[in-house]
Amino acid sequence: MNIFKKIASFFSKKNSEDDEELYSGRGKVNFNDPQDRSRYFMDCLDQMEEASREVELLAGEYQLVTDYLTDTDEIDALPDEKKQGIEAIALSLTAYSEEIRKYRERKSRMTDIEYYTLQKREQEVEEGIKKIRENEKYAVAVKRDLRRLDGERQARLFRKNESKRNMSNYRGMVVIFISAYIFCMMILLFLQFVLGLEVFVGYILATALVAIAATVVAVKYMDAGKELSRAQAEINKLIQLQNTVKIRYVNNRKLLEYLYLKYHVESGEKLDKLWKAYQLEKEDRRQFTEAQAHSEYYQKQLLSVLSGCRVKYPDRWLYQIKALTDEREMVEIRHELIIRRQRVREQMDYNKKLAEDAKQEIEDIAKLYPEYASEIIELLDSKEDM
Numbered sequence: 001m002n003i004f005k006k007i008a009s010f011f012s013k014k015n016s017e018d019d020e021e022l023y024s025g026r027g028k029v030n031f032n033d034p035q036d037r038s039r040y041f042m043d044c045l046d047q048m049e050e051a052s053r054e055v056e057l058l059a060g061e062y063q064l065v066t067d068y069l070t071d072t073d074e075i076d077a078l079p080d081e082k083k084q085g086i087e088a089i090a091l092s093l094t095a096y097s098e099e100i101r102k103y104r105e106r107k108s109r110m111t112d113i114e115y116y117t118l119q120k121r122e123q124e125v126e127e128g129i130k131k132i133r134e135n136e137k138y139a140v141a142v143k144r145d146l147r148r149l150d151g152e153r154q155a156r157l158f159r160k161n162e163s164k165r166n167m168s169n170y171r172g173m174v175v176i177f178i179s180a181y182i183f184c185m186m187i188l189l190f191l192q193f194v195l196g197l198e199v200f201v202g203y204i205l206a207t208a209l210v211a212i213a214a215t216v217v218a219v220k221y222m223d224a225g226k227e228l229s230r231a232q233a234e235i236n237k238l239i240q241l242q243n244t245v246k247i248r249y250v251n252n253r254k255l256l257e258y259l260y261l262k263y264h265v266e267s268g269e270k271l272d273k274l275w276k277a278y279q280l281e282k283e284d285r286r287q288f289t290e291a292q293a294h295s296e297y298y299q300k301q302l303l304s305v306l307s308g309c310r311v312k313y314p315d316r317w318l319y320q321i322k323a324l325t326d327e328r329e330m331v332e333i334r335h336e337l338i339i340r341r342q343r344v345r346e347q348m349d350y351n352k353k354l355a356e357d358a359k360q361e362i363e364d365i366a367k368l369y370p371e372y373a374s375e376i377i378e379l380l381d382s383k384e385d386m
Contacts, residue, residue: 044358051355058348065341071311072334090324093298099291109277117264118278125275132259132268142249153238156231163228170221181210
């Protein structure tokens with residue numbers, strides 16, 4: 001319980017008791033006991049001191065509220081020309097304050113890191129977007145070329161393997177033809193020498209057939225060999241071309257990685273979007289900076305004008321701009337200040353009464369116990385001197 005509640009409860013029972021029981025606790029005090037007596041008096045004196053200190057604090061608040069009220073009166077009493085000037089400044093200040101508020105409440109288009117990264121490289125960004133776009137297109141083309149070259153190499157590899165199989169087959173056919181020729185010769189020899197038949201024509205036909213077949217197979221074998229050589233040569237050429245394209249692809253990727261790192265993005269599309277957002281953000285920030293500068297200018301203007309109009313607290317009106325442009329708002333402020341001053345006045349009166357009642361209590365005790373009067377007066381004087 002604070003001191004005021006203690007004092008209030010302490011004095012609330014006085015009216016229901018006789019003159020000798022002004023304090024509810026007085027009857028419980030043994031005034032013949034020096035310690036009880038001294039403690040009781042000191043409590044009364046402390047309550048007086050606390051109430052007086054509160055009155056001093058409230059007096060400062062009362063004076064402040066009175067000054068605020070006086071300021072409203074001073075502004076209200078200004079000539080119309082002066083009022084119009086103040087209103088014009090207040091309207092301008094309100095407009096710029098609204099711009100600042102909207103900027104601070106808006107959803108940001110980008111982070112500060114993204115903004116300042118682009119700001120540092122503002123002169124390079126458009127060229128950077130162009131480079132990234134070109135290299136991204138080139139990367140797609142190179143990957144397409146690599147896939148095409150790999151497809152061609154696979155086709156040549158298939159031709160090479162096909163040629164190898166054909167050459168192997170042709171060699172097998174030669175073996176078959178030779179084996180068949182030998183078998184035919186053995187049969188013809190058997191027919192000639194064992195059976196005594198005339199097989200001269202057979203020798204000619206067998207030899208001719210083998211010769212023709214061998215010639216055909218030999219030609220095809222050589223063609224397959226040539227095809228194998230061509231396929232291998234083309235494969236070697238394609239491998240060299242692939243290696244060259246791969247080197248270009250790797251260099252292109254490294255350049256893209258550097259550009260992505262430089263602008264803190266993952267693609268040219270992202271950088272393009274950020275750049276467009278940056279341009280809008282830059283314009284917003286420019287307008288915000290201008291609004292702040294204008295706001296500061298009109299704040300100084302308002303403070304200067306109000307200071308010249310005998311307004312004691314001109315800076316307070318920076319937070320009550322609407323009252324300078326709307327009479328209803330000014331009336332509400334004045335009404336609020338009047339109520340505040342009335343409440344402070346009531347508190348001051350209440351604490352003054354508490355202090356006076358506490359002092360009166362001590363004086364009443366001094367009358368009831370005259371033998372301690374000098375001691376009580378001495379304590380009272382010592383407190384008042386402090």
